[in-house]
Amino acid sequence: MTVATIKKERKLTIARAMAEAIAQEMRTDERVFVMGEDVGPLGGVFGNTRGLFDEFGAERVRDTPISETAFMGAAVGAASDGMRPVVELMFVDFFGVCFDAIYNLMAKNTYFAGGEVQVPVVLMTSTGGGYSDAGQHSQCLHGTFAHLPGMKVVAPSNAYDAKGLMTAAIRDNNPVIFMFHKALQGMGWLGTEKDAIVHVPEESYEVPIGKAAVVREGSDLTIVGLTSGVHHGLKAARELEKQGVSAEVIDLRSLVPLDRETVIESVRKTGRLIVVDEDYQSYGVTGEIICSVVERNIPLKAAPQRVAFPDIPIPFTPPMEQWALPNADKIIAAFNQMENPS
Amino acid sequence: MKPSREQKVWMYEHMLTSRYFEECIEKIYMEGKSPAFNMAKGPIPGEMHLSNGQEPCAVGVCAHLKPEDIVTSTHRPHHVAIAKGVDLDRMTAEIFGKKSGLSGGRGGHMHIFDPAVNFSCSGIIAQGMGPAVGAALSRKLQGLEGVAVAYIGEGAANQGAFHETLNLAAVWKLPVIFVIEDNAWGISVSKQTSTAIERNDRRAAAYNMPGHYIPGNNPLSIFEVAGEAINRARLGEGPSLIEIETARLAGHFMGDAEGYRPEGEKEALFQRDPIPAMKQHLEEAESWSDAEEAALQSSTQARVDAAIRFARESAYPAPEEAMEKVFV
Numbered sequence: 269m270t271v272a273t274i275k276k277e278r279k280l281t282i283a284r285a286m287a288e289a290i291a292q293e294m295r296t297d298e299r300v301f302v303m304g305e306d307v308g309p310l311g312g313v314f315g316n317t318r319g320l321f322d323e324f325g326a327e328r329v330r331d332t333p334i335s336e337t338a339f340m341g342a343a344v345g346a347a348s349d350g351m352r353p354v355v356e357l358m359f360v361d362f363f364g365v366c367f368d369a370i371y372n373l374m375a376k377n378t379y380f381a382g383g384e385v386q387v388p389v390v391l392m393t394s395t396g397g398g399y400s401d402a403g404q405h406s407q408c409l410h411g412t413f414a415h416l417p418g419m420k421v422v423a424p425s426n427a428y429d430a431k432g433l434m435t436a437a438i439r440d441n442n443p444v445i446f447m448f449h450k451a452l453q454g455m456g457w458l459g460t461e462k463d464a465i466v467h468v469p470e471e472s473y474e475v476p477i478g479k480a481a482v483v484r485e486g487s488d489l490t491i492v493g494l495t496s497g498v499h500h501g502l503k504a505a506r507e508l509e510k511q512g513v514s515a516e517v518i519d520l521r522s523l524v525p526l527d528r529e530t531v532i533e534s535v536r537k538t539g540r541l542i543v544v545d546e547d548y549q550s551y552g553v554t555g556e557i558i559c560s561v562v563e564r565n566i567p568l569k570a571a572p573q574r575v576a577f578p579d580i581p582i583p584f585t586p587p588m589e590q591w592a593l594p595n596a597d598k599i600i601a602a603f604n605q606m607e608n609p610s
Numbered sequence: 611m612k613p614s615r616e617q618k619v620w621m622y623e624h625m626l627t628s629r630y631f632e633e634c635i636e637k638i639y640m641e642g643k644s645p646a647f648n649m650a651k652g653p654i655p656g657e658m659h660l661s662n663g664q665e666p667c668a669v670g671v672c673a674h675l676k677p678e679d680i681v682t683s684t685h686r687p688h689h690v691a692i693a694k695g696v697d698l699d700r701m702t703a704e705i706f707g708k709k710s711g712l713s714g715g716r717g718g719h720m721h722i723f724d725p726a727v728n729f730s731c732s733g734i735i736a737q738g739m740g741p742a743v744g745a746a747l748s749r750k751l752q753g754l755e756g757v758a759v760a761y762i763g764e765g766a767a768n769q770g771a772f773h774e775t776l777n778l779a780a781v782w783k784l785p786v787i788f789v790i791e792d793n794a795w796g797i798s799v800s801k802q803t804s805t806a807i808e809r810n811d812r813r814a815a816a817y818n819m820p821g822h823y824i825p826g827n828n829p830l831s832i833f834e835v836a837g838e839a840i841n842r843a844r845l846g847e848g849p850s851l852i853e854i855e856t857a858r859l860a861g862h863f864m865g866d867a868e869g870y871r872p873e874g875e876k877e878a879l880f881q882r883d884p885i886p887a888m889k890q891h892l893e894e895a896e897s898w899s900d901a902e903e904a905a906l907q908s909s910t911q912a913r914v915d916a917a918i919r920f921a922r923e924s925a926y927p928a929p930e931e932a933m934e935k936v937f938v
């Protein structure tokens with residue numbers, strides 16, 4: 269983040285930042301249009317298309333029927349024909365009804381066409397739980413999307429990155445999955461992570477896709493996360509500070525391409541690694557990050573740890589869901605486990 | 611096939627139960643959610659889709675069903691669950707996330723499963739249609755009694771699953787009935803702006819099955835049409851599609867400001883509330899007495915109050931129980 273020199277604060281939620289980035293691109297590029305369920309007059313269930321319908325009208329901000337197979341495939345076709353669709357899948361959990369268009373077409377057509385066909389779609393989709401929406405409305409599925417080659421995947425933890433990544437995503441000539449976490453969205457009814465609401469410059473800018481950010485410097489421990497995991501990591505780092513432990517926190521921001529170098533650099537310095545992910549633990553981001561460090565033979569002072577969602581469907585009832593979700597205490601416990609393996 | 615007095619009273623009873631249940635849930639849902647409305651808070655967290663106004667769809671169809679018949683419902687399931695005879699205590703406890711709930715708190719209001727009466731529901735649009743077709747196939751293959759009913763909203767008729775399951779059910783001539791609860795809105799998007807035809811019953815023609823459209827949100831006419839379709843399925847004559855004009859008297863979910871509704875629409879819907887209309891019918895056609903009304907009001911309310919008491923007094927599950935029941 270480059271907020272150090274800012275004089276006048278202009279704090280936005282991620283929702284507002286996303287809408288602003290889309291609006292700015294729509295003003296300068298006629299090819300950009302938006303479609304999805306309730307993205308029109310309602311402004312998106314999660315607020316990220318608010319104001320677009322009023323400014324650009326029904327032709328360019330299109331409410332769709334509940335027909336994801338159709339409009340996801342349509343996004344692919346429109347993109348390959350010269351448009352730049354920003355399409356919303358309301359909850360990432362709904363990918364099941366349209367994944368064919370996503371991973372067999374959107375992700376692969378450029379390759380199948382030997383690079384001769386472009387598919388500049390931005391697929392924005394909400395992730396995450398913590399508010400008891402149960403197992404079909406709370407998943408993250410970072411690993412599911414990042415696993416399949418051919419799609420870039422970004423996931424911001426704050427409004428500054430959200431705007432810059434959205435701008436970069438719309439300008440990118442490849443499909444980009446833009447995952448926004450509901451608890452960071454700044455919609456009061458979902459609870460709000462205040463640290464996600466940060467200064468956002470009015471002018472248009474890009475945050476490069478594929479670059480992680482060191483959001484807190486430290487020398488004893490590297491905590492790597494994305495979206496909600498970054499905020500848990502920062503809270504844990506502030507607690508660990510009190511115990512005299514200096515934790516560095518890395519926000520991955522992009523899963524594809526994955527900035528392994530920034531992680532490796534950090535772990536080379538600290539020798540300790542904890543990876544935080546709200547997605548299911550197995551076969552996911554946590555394993556990928558740890559493996560990336562281990563296979564480079566970086567000297568480690570302790571076995572790397574992960575704090576992720578257990579391999580169970582997300583339960584509804586608060587005692588179970590809250591118990592299963594990552595949090596700062598679990599990161600601290602993981603650190604203590606590294607220091608004093610039981 | 612006209613409903614008998616007894617059947618009418620059964621329908622009215624379940625409409626009253628359902629409406630009072632939703633009114634209680636609505637109040638309790640708001641506990642802990644003010645001054646700031648935050649879905650995560652209070653004794654009933656998460657999304658809440660109320661069925662106020664749609665009771666006729668539930669009772670008019672379920673009046674013909676037996677426990678062995680299969681019903682799949684949607685994200686807006688309470689009225690159908692109540693009419694299908696789902697255990698009200700355990701359903702309520704599930705909505706409260708308690709250990710005594712139907713799934714021990716794992717599912718919540720969008721994932722109510724009561725295998726004792728073959729009821730289930732789920733949160734993704736048109737998702738229940740395939741399983742209903744499969745259950746109907748299973749009954750046919752096993753030579754067992756029973757029909758399957760898949761409830762969906764009118765918005766779901768634009769999902770691929772709708773068209774695929776209708777075709778499959780027709781090709782295999784399965785004992786399944788597709789029931790569309792047309793409340794005219796899918797969240798903020800109207801049927802009119804999202805659906806290529808005015809009435810979805812016409813789509814039945816494309817799948818070579820009878821299609822019915824029932825105007826008026828009236829349990830009596832729903833009873834008649836559903837009875838015909840269910841009989842047809844029981845006789846092995848195949849599937850039917852029924853679209854019912856109904857009304858969503860609540861928001862899409864609790865917290866919905868409903869700014870998308872045209873002015874006056876909501877008031878007009880309340881004018882046509884099916885519950886007073888049903889009461890009036892009973893009075894006019896069945897000499898329904900004040901005493902009968904009072905007795906039914908108090909018994910239905912007592913039943914719901916007891917379920918809510920059961921839910922409130924039940925304990926939460928231990929957090930670690932989250933790890934159980936992934937496999938059996």
Ligand SMILES: Cc1ncc(C[n+]2csc(CCOP(=O)(O)OP(=O)(O)O)c2C)c(N)n1
Nearest residue numbers: 362686733734735763764765766795796797
């Ligand atoms: C596949 C899928 N897409 C989108 C949603 C989000 N969503 C939940 S309810 C709803 C509207 C459904 O409308 P309808 O089927 O008419 O039922 P109603 O809510 O009116 O009862 C939508 C779009 C979903 N749950 N599943």
